[in-house]
Amino acid sequence: MSKEKIIVVGNGMVGHKFLEFLSERDNRDQFEVITFCEESRLAYDRVQLSAYFSGKTAEDLSLVEDGFFENNGFKVYLEDKVVSIDRDNKTVTSANGEVVAYDKLILATGSFPFVPPIPGKDRDECLVYRTIEDLEAITHGAKTSKRGVVVGGGLLGLEAAKALHDLGLETHVVEFAPRLMAVQVDDGGGAMLRSKIEALGVTVHTEKNTKEIVNGDSSKMRMEFADGESLETDLILFSAGIRPRDELARDSGLEMGPRGGITVNNNCQTSDPDIYSIGECALWDGRIFGLVAPGYQMAKAAVDAIAGDKESEFAGADMSTKLKLMGVDVASIGDAHGNTPNSKSYSYNDEHNEVYKKIVVSEDGKKLLGSVLIGDAEAYGGLLQLMLNDMDLPEHPDSLILPQREGGAPAGLGVDALPDTATICSCNNVTKGDIIASIDGGITELGELKSCTKAGTSCGGCAALVGQVLNAELEKKGIEVNNDLCEHFAHSRQELFDIVRVEEIKTFEELLAKHGTGKGCDICKPTAGSILASCWNDHIMEPSLAGLQDTNDYYMANMQKDGTYSVVPRIPGGEITPEKLIAIGQIAQKYDLYTKITGGQRVDMFGAKVHELPLIWKELVDAGMESGHAYGKSLRTVKSCVGSTWCRYGVQDSVGMAIKLEERYRGVRSPHKIKLAVSGCTRECAEAQCKDVGVIATEHGWNMYVAGNGGMKPRHADLFASDLDDETLIKYIDRFMMFYVRTADRLQRTATWMNNMEGGLDYLKDVIINDSLNLGEELEKQMDHLVDTYQCEWKSTIESPEKVKRFNHFINSDETDSNVVFVKERAQIRPATTKEKSDLIETVAV
Amino acid sequence: MSNNNQWTSICDASDLISNIGVCAQINGKQIAIFQLEANGTTSLYGIDNQDPFSGSNVLSRGLVGDLKGHDVVASPIYKQHFDLSTGKCLEDDSVTLKVYSVRSNEGKIEVAAQ
Ligand code: SRM
Ligand SMILES: Cc1cc2nc3c(=O)[nH]c(=O)nc-3n(C[C@H](O)[C@H](O)[C@H](O)COP(=O)(O)OP(=O)(O)OC[C@H]3O[C@@H](n4cnc5c(N)ncnc54)[C@H](O)[C@@H]3O)c2cc1C
Numbered sequence: 001m002s003k004e005k006i007i008v009v010g011n012g013m014v015g016h017k018f019l020e021f022l023s024e025r026d027n028r029d030q031f032e033v034i035t036f037c038e039e040s041r042l043a044y045d046r047v048q049l050s051a052y053f054s055g056k057t058a059e060d061l062s063l064v065e066d067g068f069f070e071n072n073g074f075k076v077y078l079e080d081k082v083v084s085i086d087r088d089n090k091t092v093t094s095a096n097g098e099v100v101a102y103d104k105l106i107l108a109t110g111s112f113p114f115v116p117p118i119p120g121k122d123r124d125e126c127l128v129y130r131t132i133e134d135l136e137a138i139t140h141g142a143k144t145s146k147r148g149v150v151v152g153g154g155l156l157g158l159e160a161a162k163a164l165h166d167l168g169l170e171t172h173v174v175e176f177a178p179r180l181m182a183v184q185v186d187d188g189g190g191a192m193l194r195s196k197i198e199a200l201g202v203t204v205h206t207e208k209n210t211k212e213i214v215n216g217d218s219s220k221m222r223m224e225f226a227d228g229e230s231l232e233t234d235l236i237l238f239s240a241g242i243r244p245r246d247e248l249a250r251d252s253g254l255e256m257g258p259r260g261g262i263t264v265n266n267n268c269q270t271s272d273p274d275i276y277s278i279g280e281c282a283l284w285d286g287r288i289f290g291l292v293a294p295g296y297q298m299a300k301a302a303v304d305a306i307a308g309d310k311e312s313e314f315a316g317a318d319m320s321t322k323l324k325l326m327g328v329d330v331a332s333i334g335d336a337h338g339n340t341p342n343s344k345s346y347s348y349n350d351e352h353n354e355v356y357k358k359i360v361v362s363e364d365g366k367k368l369l370g371s372v373l374i375g376d377a378e379a380y381g382g383l384l385q386l387m388l389n390d391m392d393l394p395e396h397p398d399s400l401i402l403p404q405r406e407g408g409a410p411a412g413l414g415v416d417a418l419p420d421t422a423t424i425c426s427c428n429n430v431t432k433g434d435i436i437a438s439i440d441g442g443i444t445e446l447g448e449l450k451s452c453t454k455a456g457t458s459c460g461g462c463a464a465l466v467g468q469v470l471n472a473e474l475e476k477k478g479i480e481v482n483n484d485l486c487e488h489f490a491h492s493r494q495e496l497f498d499i500v501r502v503e504e505i506k507t508f509e510e511l512l513a514k515h516g517t518g519k520g521c522d523i524c525k526p527t528a529g530s531i532l533a534s535c536w537n538d539h540i541m542e543p544s545l546a547g548l549q550d551t552n553d554y555y556m557a558n559m560q561k562d563g564t565y566s567v568v569p570r571i572p573g574g575e576i577t578p579e580k581l582i583a584i585g586q587i588a589q590k591y592d593l594y595t596k597i598t599g600g601q602r603v604d605m606f607g608a609k610v611h612e613l614p615l616i617w618k619e620l621v622d623a624g625m626e627s628g629h630a631y632g633k634s635l636r637t638v639k640s641c642v643g644s645t646w647c648r649y650g651v652q653d654s655v656g657m658a659i660k661l662e663e664r665y666r667g668v669r670s671p672h673k674i675k676l677a678v679s680g681c682t683r684e685c686a687e688a689q690c691k692d693v694g695v696i697a698t699e700h701g702w703n704m705y706v707a708g709n710g711g712m713k714p715r716h717a718d719l720f721a722s723d724l725d726d727e728t729l730i731k732y733i734d735r736f737m738m739f740y741v742r743t744a745d746r747l748q749r750t751a752t753w754m755n756n757m758e759g760g761l762d763y764l765k766d767v768i769i770n771d772s773l774n775l776g777e778e779l780e781k782q783m784d785h786l787v788d789t790y791q792c793e794w795k796s797t798i799e800s801p802e803k804v805k806r807f808n809h810f811i812n813s814d815e816t817d818s819n820v821v822f823v824k825e826r827a828q829i830r831p832a833t834t835k836e837k838s839d840l841i842e843t844v845a846v
Numbered sequence: 847m848s849n850n851n852q853w854t855s856i857c858d859a860s861d862l863i864s865n866i867g868v869c870a871q872i873n874g875k876q877i878a879i880f881q882l883e884a885n886g887t888t889s890l891y892g893i894d895n896q897d898p899f900s901g902s903n904v905l906s907r908g909l910v911g912d913l914k915g916h917d918v919v920a921s922p923i924y925k926q927h928f929d930l931s932t933g934k935c936l937e938d939d940s941v942t943l944k945v946y947s948v949r950s951n952e953g954k955i956e957v958a959a960q
């Protein structure tokens with residue numbers, strides 16, 4: 001039997017989703033699948049397009065899994081565009097001259113940005129915001145611009161404004177309507193949004209109709225408005241709405257909407273039953289859906305109609321949205337304007353904290369119809385579910401938007417009240433039931449849940465809700481989700497940190513007496529030890545603190561499998577004088593230690609018995625060395641490459657910067673270990689992008705990356721800020737590290753901390769760069785305190801006979817542990833195996 | 847404790863720091879000694895120093911505390927917990943360590959062991 005030929009025109013988000021759905025079908029072998037991709041790259045995540053400006057690469061944004069086309073036997077024509085359809089012969093013709101026959105044709109051609117017909121709109125400096133190429137053009141144009149204007153104050157326009165703002169342009173938004181986001185937001189919300197956005201340094205002009213774009217005086221261009229006013233600018237970004245790309249359909253005589261769009265039925269079939277249309281080019285029930293979630297639902301309906309045994313229908317989609325625009329929460333649900341006859345609304349306007357909330361309810365006050373949230377959109381998930389599931393409102397609906405004061409019960413209905421069929425993530429069509437199934441399958445962590453269900457991975461609007469469902473379900477299963485540290489403290493690490501700081505608690509005993517029960521354990525003691533060190537930085541061997549330390553911290557060395565320890569002196573930036581190298585060699589030789597170069601650019605000496613530690617360290621300190629904190633949950637190494645001093649490509653002194661950073665942050669106690677690296681140029685020989693903080697030199701300064709990780713679950717660091725001078729770099733690292741120290745869970749590396757952070761990288765940037773929590777100065781002060789009170793723990797230990805005494809193996813004898821036995825291998829010692837040991841000990845004993 | 851155990855003095859009471867272990871050697875045997883002190887109560891414990899899971903003599907360097915009301919020490923190597931009163935391993939029923947009586951007598955710490 002010959003295969004049915006399917007051609008998909010457009011490999012955008014929705015076209016690709018169609019291919020994915022099809023590839024998941026058991027009967028996919030019955031089809032021969034061909035797709036035409038006009039762009040120079042395969043499908044990528046347009047929703048996350050702006051992330052391209054913050055360092056995401058085209059590769060990061062790709063939606064195409066490795067080997068997807070090869071493995072499924074799908075054929076793709078890259079950079080080739082379909083130019084006509086011959087419906088009689090059922091073929092399509094491409095720009096490159098391919099003529100290909102189809103049995104079923106799918107039009108997934110998306111939309112294009114609408115540029116109003118203003119004279120002057122075709123100037124080189126007039127750009128749009130839709131593809132990666134557009135973004136490249138914007139980056140390029142911004143280099144020679146001081147001021148940029150976005151035409152259009154809708155959702156996309158504000159996102160574009162943020163991009164221009166981040167590129168360092170003085171940014172203006174010009175909107176035709178009297179308010180921003182006119183479609184989604186009411187007057188009250190629009191006003192609040194405007195004042196928040198202006199506070200961030202973007203100027204908003206409403207009720208402005210651009211007549212003409214002419215040569216400027218102080219800038220490259222001038223926009224002339226209908227009201228006689230004008231605005232000079234170097235760059236214009238049009239974001240005045242989208243128009244369906246329906247030209248193929250129009251030319252081949254398919255039925256169209258009066259204002260464009262390819263008319264489809266509930267199966268996404270056009271007026272020609274062999275031609276389907278999905279995504280932003282399709283017109284269903286007189287409407288175009290400019291969001292990705294409805295597009296995905298159309299893709300599903302079309303695949304079901306063509307390849308499925310039962311049909312699913314596209315039944316319209318909810319257009320509610322939640323997003324963070326320039327750090328401002330904005331959400332709009334359902335009938336935001338209260339257009340439903342006899343609907344009533346409640347609103348809450350807090351000018352002090354700049355929060356605006358409104359709900360629209362049915363005439364009888366029983367059902368939620370819509371909502372607008374500005375400044376605080378935490379209620380979004382819950383409200384959306386109330387509306388979508390047609391649930392009854394609480395007795396006093398206003399409790400849903402009024403602030404919760406102390407002691408008040410949480411407003412709204414918990415996630416428990418949601419039916420299993422409730423869609424939690426509309427982008428990826430994940431229901432509460434799907435999430436429960438994953439949890440039944442053993443998933444307990446938010447990050448894992450996201451990667452397995454895809455919930456929360458597109459627009460991110462549902463992230464909080466996904467987290468709530470996860471927690472509620474885990475709790476039901478009796479899996480511990482409370483953040484209690486352990487049975488002794490009903491507090492999370494973050495809460496304990498705040499308690500210690502605010503109440504100025506200096507000892508574990510005091511903390512336990514005031515806020516805990518019992519005697520403590522090997523979880524809460526080291527955690528408290530670390531918090532006390534992060535806050536007050538007293539010597540960890542002080543009697544009141546020593547009992548809190550894990551053996552590694554207590555003996556300031558890492559315990560090995562045989563009970564001996566390793567010794568690691570600090571070698572900042574990996575730079576070491578021959579004299580110090582010789583000293584290390586001589587000391588290792590004298591105490592017969594196994595030596596190895598570590599993965600962190602320093603030397604580790606293994607096999608030291610506990611009583612030898614102070615002796616070895618005395619000699620190391622005398623030779624000018626200090627503790628490397630290889631044992632602590634604290635700064636490990638700042639790896640560096642050789643940099644501009646020697647390397648012909650280096651653009652900054654990476655070794656100098658690495659040493660500066662290592663000497664600044666040495667000894668700082670944190671929830672887990674912290675590693676940094678500094679590379680002298682973009683070749684990145686120091687592998688900075690897999691570190692907690694990575695620094696890469698640029699012509700103009702330093703790029704800072706955060707939250708990278710090697711280890712068990714590698715994570716590439718995110719670009720956090722670019723072209724920083726030394727001072728700003730250190731300021732940001734201070735704030736970043738202190739914020740991590742304050743808010744992370746116990747034993748949580750920065751990568752997991754980041755993965756679990758609500759609001760993600762943008763939020764972190766807000767806190768650290770824009771100082772949105774007003775914490776910057778305090779964080780810096782805390783770091784300064786830690787830097788000022790630094791002492792080499794080993795130096796002060798060997799100077800105190802009291803402390804040195806504790807390194808004896810026995811309290812009642814000067815003998816050493818006879819159970820520690822070494823044999824030689826490759827000319828150095830190693831612990832004997834059990835068998836070797838019994839052989840050796842027997843021979844000796846006889 | 848059987849009768850032929852003798853009390854051996856190992857150090858001055860002032861040599862112990864509360865909640866930090868030490869190791870005593872008595873007739874070639876290594877015993878981890880702990881003085882737990884919390885909320886005004888003090889208890890003395892002795893338990894084998896050898897960690898049965900790694901074979902290393904390190905339990906005196908473990909962290910002490912209590913779990914569900916039982917005083918315990920956590921092995922510093924693989925973190926199993928041992929009940930200081932009974933020697934039972936909380937993570938593995940089949941493992942029980944020997945425990946020893948410890949007392950403070952006229953300013954000396956004494957251990958009952960053969
Ligand atoms: C010595 C060294 C291996 C070597 O011979 O090269 C080493 C040795 C240990 N590593 Fe490591 N790691 C060493 C570099 C690394 C690196 C490479 C690096 O730093 O560039 C990594 C991956 C990078 C990273 O951390 O992102 C690494 C990822 C780990 C992890 C996994 C962490 C994670 O987030 O997944 C652990 C386990 C942990 O910390 O929970 C670990 C834990 C350990 C411990 C502490 C295990 C233990 O508890 O005994 C080892 C202690 C040995 C000792 O006594 O010093 N080690 N370890 C390296 C010491 C570097 C230094 O100079 O301080
Ligand atoms: C900056 C930005 C932010 C956004 N943010 C969100 C958001 O937060 N939430 C949300 O839901 N949506 C968002 N969207 C909208 C979302 O990206 C679209 O809804 C989605 O991409 C639509 O998918 P599509 O496949 O219909 O169109 P597209 O992704 O545009 O794909 C259409 C593809 O077809 C190609 N094509 C067109 N004609 C032809 C032809 N004749 N031959 C071959 N190929 C052709 C095009 O080149 C294009 O690659 C955003 C869009 C942008 C630009």
Ligand code: SF4
Pocket residue numbers: none
């Ligand atoms: S990789 Fe494993 S075995 Fe090797 S040093 Fe690191 S922790 Fe030890």
Ligand code: FES
Pocket residue numbers: 424425426427428455456457458459460461462463
């Ligand atoms: S709703 Fe967009 S990611 Fe879940």
